Amino acid sequence: MKDVFKKPDSFFDEFSRSAGVDKEATHYCPGCGHGNLHKLVAEAIDDLGIVDRTVFVSPVGCSVFGYYYFHVGNVQAAHGRAPAVATGVRRALPQSIVISYQGDGDLAAIGANEILQAANRGELMTVIFVNNAIYGMTGGQMAPTTLLGQKTTTTPYGRKIANEGYPLRVSELLSTLTAPVYIERCTLEDSKTIMKTRKAIRKALEYQISGKGFSLVEVLSPCPTGWEIEPLASREWLTKNMVSVFPPGVYKERTDAEPRTMEPLKVLNAQEVLGALNMSAGPDQRVASIPPDFPTHELVLAGFGGQGVLLLGQLLTKSSMTEGKFVSWLPSYGPEMRGGTANCHVVVSRRRIGSPFVPRPTLLIAMNQPSLEKFADSVRPGGMVVYDSSFVKTASIPSHVTPVPIPFSEIANQLGNAKTANMVAAGAIIALTGITEEESFTALIKKLRKKELIETNLKALAAGRESALALGIQVAGVGIH
Amino acid sequence: MSKELLKGNEAIVVGAILAGCRSYFGYPITPASEIAETAALLMPKVGGTFIQAESEIGAINMVYGAASCGQRTMTASSSPGISLKQEGISYCACAELPCVVVDIMRGGPGLGNIGPEQADYNQMVKGGGHGNYKVVCLAPNGAQEMCDLTMLAFDLADTYRNPVAILADGFIGQMMEPVEIPAPVIDLPEKKWAVKGTGDTRDNLISSIYLKHDDLEAQIHKLYAKYNEIEKAEVRFEEYRLDDCEYVAVAYGIVSRILMSAIDEARDAGIKIGMLRPITLWPFPNARLRELSRHVKGMLVAECSTGMLIDDVKLAIECSVPVRLYSRVGGNIPSATELGIAIRQLQEELP
Numbered sequence: 053m054k055d056v057f058k059k060p061d062s063f064f065d066e067f068s069r070s071a072g073v074d075k076e077a078t079h080y081c082p083g084c085g086h087g088n089l090h091k092l093v094a095e096a097i098d099d100l101g102i103v104d105r106t107v108f109v110s111p112v113g114c115s116v117f118g119y120y121y122f123h124v125g126n127v128q129a130a131h132g133r134a135p136a137v138a139t140g141v142r143r144a145l146p147q148s149i150v151i152s153y154q155g156d157g158d159l160a161a162i163g164a165n166e167i168l169q170a171a172n173r174g175e176l177m178t179v180i181f182v183n184n185a186i187y188g189m190t191g192g193q194m195a196p197t198t199l200l201g202q203k204t205t206t207t208p209y210g211r212k213i214a215n216e217g218y219p220l221r222v223s224e225l226l227s228t229l230t231a232p233v234y235i236e237r238c239t240l241e242d243s244k245t246i247m248k249t250r251k252a253i254r255k256a257l258e259y260q261i262s263g264k265g266f267s268l269v270e271v272l273s274p275c276p277t278g279w280e281i282e283p284l285a286s287r288e289w290l291t292k293n294m295v296s297v298f299p300p301g302v303y304k305e306r307t308d309a310e311p312r313t314m315e316p317l318k319v320l321n322a323q324e325v326l327g328a329l330n331m332s333a334g335p336d337q338r339v340a341s342i343p344p345d346f347p348t349h350e351l352v353l354a355g356f357g358g359q360g361v362l363l364l365g366q367l368l369t370k371s372s373m374t375e376g377k378f379v380s381w382l383p384s385y386g387p388e389m390r391g392g393t394a395n396c397h398v399v400v401s402r403r404r405i406g407s408p409f410v411p412r413p414t415l416l417i418a419m420n421q422p423s424l425e426k427f428a429d430s431v432r433p434g435g436m437v438v439y440d441s442s443f444v445k446t447a448s449i450p451s452h453v454t455p456v457p458i459p460f461s462e463i464a465n466q467l468g469n470a471k472t473a474n475m476v477a478a479g480a481i482i483a484l485t486g487i488t489e490e491e492s493f494t495a496l497i498k499k500l501r502k503k504e505l506i507e508t509n510l511k512a513l514a515a516g517r518e519s520a521l522a523l524g525i526q527v528a529g530v531g532i533h
Numbered sequence: 534m535s536k537e538l539l540k541g542n543e544a545i546v547v548g549a550i551l552a553g554c555r556s557y558f559g560y561p562i563t564p565a566s567e568i569a570e571t572a573a574l575l576m577p578k579v580g581g582t583f584i585q586a587e588s589e590i591g592a593i594n595m596v597y598g599a600a601s602c603g604q605r606t607m608t609a610s611s612s613p614g615i616s617l618k619q620e621g622i623s624y625c626a627c628a629e630l631p632c633v634v635v636d637i638m639r640g641g642p643g644l645g646n647i648g649p650e651q652a653d654y655n656q657m658v659k660g661g662g663h664g665n666y667k668v669v670c671l672a673p674n675g676a677q678e679m680c681d682l683t684m685l686a687f688d689l690a691d692t693y694r695n696p697v698a699i700l701a702d703g704f705i706g707q708m709m710e711p712v713e714i715p716a717p718v719i720d721l722p723e724k725k726w727a728v729k730g731t732g733d734t735r736d737n738l739i740s741s742i743y744l745k746h747d748d749l750e751a752q753i754h755k756l757y758a759k760y761n762e763i764e765k766a767e768v769r770f771e772e773y774r775l776d777d778c779e780y781v782a783v784a785y786g787i788v789s790r791i792l793m794s795a796i797d798e799a800r801d802a803g804i805k806i807g808m809l810r811p812i813t814l815w816p817f818p819n820a821r822l823r824e825l826s827r828h829v830k831g832m833l834v835a836e837c838s839t840g841m842l843i844d845d846v847k848l849a850i851e852c853s854v855p856v857r858l859y860s861r862v863g864g865n866i867p868s869a870t871e872l873g874i875a876i877r878q879l880q881e882e883l884p
C-alpha cells in the first residue's frame with residue numbers, strides 16, 4: 053500500500069530554507085490552497101519522472117517561497133515577471149521542464165503582459181495560476197479577479213463596476229490565442245475537485261514534456277486570511293461565490309499540436325563561430341602605405357533618402373579603410389531620415405581620428421538643393437562643394453570654397469540606371485580629392501553579389517571620374533594638412 | 534581581411550558572440566535598435582536565442598532567467614528603456630547574476646529625442662534601481678571598444694557575478710569604424726551555482742530575497758566586499774597628452790573624441806592640457822585623478838549632461854583644484870571649437 057504520508061522526492065522533507073522557526077510546517081495560513089496545490093505539483097513532478105529536469109519559478113506573492121518546498125532547481129522572480137524569467141530559463145535549457153507558479157495579482161495585474169506574450173509565443177512552459185480573488189501576501193487588497201461587491205482593503209465598499217470594472221477571466225482570455233495547447237480551470241473545493249486538479253496538472257506537464265507547447269492550469273483557491281473567513285467556511289465561500297464567475301472546465305486543448313524536439317544547445321568551436329560571423333580574427337596584417345602628405349578629409353554627404361548618400365559615404369569609408377587609413381562614418385539617424393533627407397559625416401585621415409562629427413567639412417557632396425542650402429555655409433575656406441547640378445538650379449556658394457557642379461543624376465540616367473548617381477559621384481570625388489584609390493573602391497564594387505550591378509557601377513564610377521577631370525579643376529589642397 | 538567596418542551597435546553584438554553570449558533579449562528603440570537587429574541576424578547562426586521581448590521589463594527578466602542557468606546573456610536599450618530595466622538590474626545584482634546591459638543613451642528626460650546624450654550617467658553609474666548595489670560600467674568611445682569592452686563586460690560579469698553595463702551614446706552606437714576582430718572565447722568559466730535542470734544542480738537556488746534583516750545585511754556586505762575588489766582591480770582609463778600638463782580635461786564617450794581634437798588644437802596653441810578618459814565609469818579612476826590634481830592648475834569636465842560626471846571628478850580630487858564644466862544637452866554635442874574656447878577660458882581663469 054502506498055504510504056500516504058510519504059513526501060514526494062521533489063518536496064523537501066524539512067524546510068531548512070524557511071525563515072520560520074518550525075522547519076516542518078509550511079508558511080501558509082491554515083486552510084490556504086497553496087499547500088494543497090504544492091503537494092499536487094510535487095507529486096506530478098515525481099510521477100512523471102522529471103525531478104532532475106524541473107526548474108521552478110516562484111513569483112512574488114504568498115508562493116514567493118516556493119523554493120522552501122520544491123527540491124528542484126529554483127529561480128525566484130520579480131513580481132509579475134515569472135513568465136519572462138521562465139522564458140529565459142527555457143531557452144537557455146532546452147531540455148528542462150519549467151513551471152511558473154503565479155498568483156492572480158502577479159499574473160493578471162502587474163504581469164498581464166508577460167503571461168499574454170509568453171502564451172502567445174507558445175513558450176514550452178507550464179503555468180500554475182492560483183486564483184484566490186485577492187492579494188494574499190500584501191494583506192488582502194483587490195486583485196483583478198476580485199468579485200463584484202467583494203470587500204478588500206482597497207475596495208472597502210466592495211468592488212464596483214464603475215470604479216474597478218469586472219473580474220478578469222484569464223483562462224477565457226488566453227484561450228483566444230492560437231499558440232497555447234492546454235488551458236483548464238480547476239478548483240480546490242473538495243476531494244473530488246482536488247482530484248480533477250491533480251489530473252489537470254499532470255496533463256499540463258505532459259504537454260510540456262512531449263514538447264507540444266504552452267500549458268496553463270488556473271486553480272480557484274481559498275485564501276481564508278485575505279477573505280477574513282474561517283478556514284473551513286472558505287471552501288464553501290469559494291463554491292458559492294467564485295465558481296459561477298470562473299466556471300471550471302477545459303478552455304483549450306490541442307491534442308494534435310506538433311511536438312517540438314528540443315536539442316541541447318550546440319557549443320561551437322572558434323572556427324565555427326568565425327564562420328557563422330563570416331569574419332576572420334586577428335590583427336590586420338597589411339602594411340599601410342599612406343603618403344606622408346595625405347591630408348585629413350572631413351566630408352558631409354547629403355541628399356534625398358533613396359539617393360544612396362549613406363551608402364556612398366560608407367563605401368568611401370570602407371575603401372579608405374582597406375588602404376590602412378583611419379576612418380569614421382557617422383549617419384544622421386532616426387525620423388529625420390524619414391522626412392526625405394539623409395546625410396552622413398565621413399572622416400579619413402592618416403592619424404587617429406578625434407571627432408567623427410563634422411561641423412565644418414572640407415568637402416560637401418550635396419545631391420539636392422535643400423542639402424546644398426543647409427550645408428554650403430559650413431564648408432571650410434579652401435574646401436570644395438560638389439553638387440548634383442541636375443537637381444540644383446540656383447547655387448549660392450560662399451566665395452572661399454570651390455564649387456563643382458556635376459549632373460550626377462543625368463549622367464546616371466544616360467547610363468541607363470538612375471540609381472547609380474551615387475557611384476557617378478564616387479568617381480568624381482575620388483578623382484577630385486584622392487581620398488581613396490579608385491582601385492580600392494573598384495575592389496569593393498567587385499564584391500557585389502549581383503554581376504549586372506558590378507558592370508553598371510563600374511561604368512558609373514568611370515563616367516564620374518571623366519566628368520570631374522573634364523572640368524579641369526585644380527584640386528590640390530583640399531583637406532586639412 | 535580581418536578588419537571590418539562596423540557600426541558601434543553592430544560591434545557590440547559581434548563582441549558578445551565572440552565572448553560566448555548565446556542569448557539576446559531586447560525591445561526596439563532608437564538609437565539602439567541595430568543591436569537587436571544584428572542579434573536577430575547573428576544569434577541563430579551560432580545556435581543562440583534571439584527574442585524580441587514584449588517590453589524592456591520582459592527583456593531584462595528573460596536575461597535574469599537565462600543568467601540563472603549560467604548562460605552568457607545580454608540586453609540593450611536606450612535611455613527610457615533602461616529606466617524600465619532598472620528593477621530587473623537590481624534583482625540581478627542582488628541574486629548575483631552575471632549579465633550585460635547596454636545603454637545607447639539618447640536625449641531625455643521624458644520621451645526627449647533620439648539625439649546623443651549622456652544623461653543616464655547617474656542612473657547607470659550610480660545604480661538606478663532600488664537598494665544597495667553597483668553595476669560595473671564601461672564607456673567605449675569607438676567601434677573597436679564597443680566590441681572589445683563588450684567582451685570584457687562578459688568576463689567581468691562572470692568573474693564578479695554582477696551585471697555589467699556598457700554606457701555609450703547615440704553617436705558611438707551609430708558611428709561606423711574599422712574593427713579588428715578578436716579571437717572567439719571558447720572556454721567559458723564553469724558556474725557551479727547555476728540552475729541547469731540537472732540532478733546535480735537541484736540544490737541550486739537563484740533568489741534575491743533575504744527575509745531576515747541580518748541575512749540581507751550580510752548579503753549587502755558580501756556584495757560590497759566584492760565591489761571593493763572591483764575598485765582595486767578593475768579601474769580602466771586612457772590618458773591623452775597628459776605629460777607635463779597644467780590642465781586636465783575629463784570626458785568619456787563621444788565627448789572624449791571631440792575633446793581629443795580640441796586638445797590637439799590647444800596644444801598647438803601652447804596650452805598644456807591633456808585628457809583623462811575614464812573607460813570604467815564605475816569603478817572611477819579616483820586615484821589617478823587625485824594624483825594629477827597635485828600637479829595641475831585646474832580641470833575641465835565636458836559632458837552631454839548637466840553636470841553628473843563632474844560630481845565624480847570633484848569627489849575624486851576632493852575639490853583640491855577648481856573644476857569647470859562644459860555641458861551640452863538635448864541631443865547637441867559640443868564642437869571642438871566650443872571645447873577649445875572652454876579650454877582657453879580655463880587657462881585665462883587659472884593662468
Ligand SMILES: Cc1ncc(C[n+]2csc(CCOP(=O)(O)OP(=O)(O)O)c2C)c(N)n1
Nearest residue numbers: 112113114131155156157158186187188189
Ligand atoms: C513591483 C512590485 N510591486 C508590488 C509589490 C508588492 N506585492 C507583493 S505580493 C503582491 C500581490 C500578491 O498577490 P497575488 O499575486 O495574488 O499572490 P497571493 O499572495 O495572493 O498568493 C504585491 C502587490 C512587489 N513585491 N513588487
Ligand code: SF4
Nearest residue numbers: 080081084114188275
Ligand atoms: S494570505 Fe491567503 S494566500 Fe497567503 S498564505 Fe494566507 S491564506 Fe494563503
